[in-house]
Amino acid sequence: MTVERTIRALVAVEGLDSLDVQRAMPDDPSFQLLGMTDGVDETVRTLQTRDVDVLLVACAGTEDDRSLQIIDSAHRAAPSVPIIVLSTSSPNGFLRRAFEAGASDMALYPQTKDQLRFVMSKAIARTTRAGEMNGARGEARLICVLGPKGGTGKTLTSCNLAVALALTSARVLIIDLDLQFGDVALCLGVPPEKTMYDLALSGGSLDHDKLADYVMKHDTGVDVLLAPARPDQASAITIELLRDVLTIARGHYDFIIADTPPGFTAEVISTIDASSDLVMVGTLDSLSLKNTKLGLETLQLMDYDESKIQLVLNRADTRVGISHHDVVAVLGREPNIFIPSDREIPRAVNEGVPITLSRPQSYAAASFHELAALFTDDAPVTEPVAVGSTSSGRKGLFRLRRK
Numbered sequence: 225m226t227v228e229r230t231i232r233a234l235v236a237v238e239g240l241d242s243l244d245v246q247r248a249m250p251d252d253p254s255f256q257l258l259g260m261t262d263g264v265d266e267t268v269r270t271l272q273t274r275d276v277d278v279l280l281v282a283c284a285g286t287e288d289d290r291s292l293q294i295i296d297s298a299h300r301a302a303p304s305v306p307i308i309v310l311s312t313s314s315p316n317g318f319l320r321r322a323f324e325a326g327a328s329d330m331a332l333y334p335q336t337k338d339q340l341r342f343v344m345s346k347a348i349a350r351t352t353r354a355g356e357m358n359g360a361r362g363e364a365r366l367i368c369v370l371g372p373k374g375g376t377g378k379t380l381t382s383c384n385l386a387v388a389l390a391l392t393s394a395r396v397l398i399i400d401l402d403l404q405f406g407d408v409a410l411c412l413g414v415p416p417e418k419t420m421y422d423l424a425l426s427g428g429s430l431d432h433d434k435l436a437d438y439v440m441k442h443d444t445g446v447d448v449l450l451a452p453a454r455p456d457q458a459s460a461i462t463i464e465l466l467r468d469v470l471t472i473a474r475g476h477y478d479f480i481i482a483d484t485p486p487g488f489t490a491e492v493i494s495t496i497d498a499s500s501d502l503v504m505v506g507t508l509d510s511l512s513l514k515n516t517k518l519g520l521e522t523l524q525l526m527d528y529d530e531s532k533i534q535l536v537l538n539r540a541d542t543r544v545g546i547s548h549h550d551v552v553a554v555l556g557r558e559p560n561i562f563i564p565s566d567r568e569i570p571r572a573v574n575e576g577v578p579i580t581l582s583r584p585q586s587y588a589a590a591s592f593h594e595l596a597a598l599f600t601d602d603a604p605v606t607e608p609v610a611v612g613s614t615s616s617g618r619k620g621l622f623r624l625r626r627k
């Protein structure tokens with residue numbers, strides 16, 4: 225058991241009922257609410273006169289919100305105090321502007337008292353130990369697969385990356401963090417006999433044996449910790465549980481792959497924080513590219529090391545009319561991996577057999593092996609293996625070569 229030190233928090237409320245927000249705050253003795261402020265001036269004054277560990281800005285998350293002004297002024301007045309945005313929604317644009325203004329973290333409101341406390345402890349720990357995150361890691365590499373929107377191929381990438389890594393004899397755990405609509409079970413064809421929800425309900429402390437009881441086994445040896453079967457069960461999965469799972473799993477696997485829902489939810493942010501690597505998946509259309517760019521910028525604002533972010537461009541066929549040059553111009557960098565559109569992919573998803581297994585000779589499978597090789601330090605793949613029977617020929621596909 226770690227002894228938690230007292231957190232002295234200030235809460236600025238903008239556009240929400242301040243009594244409701246106050247009631248939502250932790251009420252244990254190790255939490256001290258220094259005050260509730262309204263507007264920029266009062267917040268800045270309080271920050272300058274009191275000893276504040278963390279500032280929460282509770283707001284509705286709309287883009288024109290005065291909360292952005294509060295964040296900006298508070299950050300200027302007290303740059304060492306971490307600012308957590310507690311927002312009833314998290315539209316992409318708002319989150320980005322909040323990070324730009326100086327926010328260090330965000331959590332959705334409402335939130336359980338425990339989760340709130342955890343988000344605050346994390347933000348404080350991050351400030352005091354800035355730059356030390358890597359040192360706390362155990363053995364496994366934690367690869368968090370992200371994408372700004374649904375349908376870009378995150379789950380496809382997570383599952384095939386997990387299989388490709390397992391085929392190199394690595395010990396792999398895949399965790400489905402799309403807690404409401406997770407479909408890793410379908411993609412891998414694993415029966416959802418036990419899920420994270422059962423683990424959450426099991427009570428007691430978590431150790432490796434217990435975790436092993438709640439993971440499903442895929443034929444390739446990949447262990448799978450499934451998302452709850454129903455959306456209403458998602459709220460049972462706390463950030464603490466997730467943190468414990470990751471801590472324990474790190475000592476027993478070579479790789480942990482986290483599949484995520486679109487956007488930066490609290491689970492996703494804490495997994496990004498704990499991760500050693502990120503895979504950002506975007507597709508080749510202008511809207512998705514714009515959102516991918518926003519996602520990359522958000523990671524930059526979170527101070528994520530850019531060299532640890534692998535960029536995957538899915539459905540990377542040139543016939544959509546966007547050139548390689550356009551892609552690099554929009555994203556500001558070269559994608560690392562290109563995955564072709566392939567009609568075998570939806571078929572593989574429907575059959576619950578990842579394309580790395582169902583069509584091992586396809587370009588798509590080769591792309592996933594190439595992605596895995598970025599993490600295993602295998603000899604770089606310079607040319608995809610033999611072209612199989614897939615619908616996507618070599619023509620029309622973006623460069624598959626690695627630089």
Ligand SMILES: Nc1ncnc2c1ncn2[C@@H]1O[C@H](COP(=O)(O)OP(=O)(O)O)[C@@H](O)[C@H]1O
Pocket residue numbers: 371373374375376377378379380381538539563564565566567569570571573
């Ligand atoms: N390269 C591709 N070629 C053909 N179909 C694809 C490709 N990438 C994804 N899909 C299809 O798009 C759907 C969404 O992919 P998925 O991985 O579930 O996205 P996400 O997890 O980002 O929401 C899946 O049904 C999948 O079959």
Ligand SMILES: [Mg+2]
Pocket residue numbers: 375378379380402407484485
């Ligand atoms: Mg998905």
